Amino acid sequence: MCDDAVVSSIYKGFRFPREVISHCVWLYHRFPLSLREIELLMAERGIEVTYETIRTWCTRFGPEYARSLRRRTPHPGDKWHLDEVFVNIGGVRKYLWRAVDQHGNVLDILIQSRRDGKAATRFFRTLLKKQGRRPRVLVTDKLASYQVAHRQTMSTTEHRQNKYLNNRCENSHQPSRQRERAMKGFRTVGSAQRFLSSFSRISPHFRPPRHRMTATAHRTELATRFQVWDQVTEQTLAA
Template sequence: RGITVSYETVRQWARKFGPEIATRLRRRAPRRGDKWHLDEVVLTIGGRKHYLWRAVDQDGFVLDVLVQSRRDTKAAKRLLRKLLKKQGRAPRVLVTDKLKSYAAAKRELGMGGEHRQHKGLNNRAENSHQPTRRRERQRKRFKDPGQVQRFLA
């Protein structure tokens, strides 16, 4: 419509204004489910192993994503703290795989509610990793953990 801008200008605008627009959209979003599915997957970022922690509700909506270099209780606790802050309430049911870090983090944070640990029940979270894997292949691997966090958030 008569305005000529380069692709680089559009990219810079997206980087500058994208987080603010995303925050405003999240505020308008409806309340999410009270059943959370948590899972982690290994990513190679810059030649080093990192873990992508993901939380999904019962409807498949991604609640949050966190990239960490660890796969321990401290990392699981950080994800749960971030989720509690963002969602404003604890889940009624927490569904995870058999990783012991989830139970330890839940216990340390004093979260109530049921905790189901079963490999087969966590398919919703497992399946939510597939688009990330596709993006990872298209981009010929990720180079920086901060870049991955911004890209997936």
């Protein structure tokens, strides 16, 4: 099957060109904008599209783009930082578990109802299954649940527990918090898991560590990342 056939099958049934679709998905995942705000931005450009249509695009193509970005992500580091924060979903408190490597790359997220040893063990096993290997070092805060999960799943891995060593993972929660506020919370666990799984891959792609780079290096890095985004959304195949 040729590339053109593959592209047409992905966007088949959608009236708007993929340049418009991918741009709306990018806006929604990169900036704390509501669907109605994106509808307004597109209207300013002369593109009449409803916020419900944009919602459909984000639901359909967000996970697809995220999977493509994941395949292009360099091999994760061997030092994993884990942390959990509470999120209100439908008025009920849940816990968002997150793992990042020493470079700040998100390894995985998982929403659960508890943060006990059983929940921590489940997250560890899900993480190990997706990564296919164990880390050299595991960094967490002093929550006792992490000790339980460490003993049951990766007891041979060095485990460092110190709240001051885990800022990298705690900082990774901030963009998700911004989106949560912009969306005025999540309605269901399933929708929150699906969105945050895509968001945690797409949003960091456009957030290079600017404080560690010169202005020239930052512009070059952003240009490279936009080229990758064009490949992920298959705009380059349309030329």
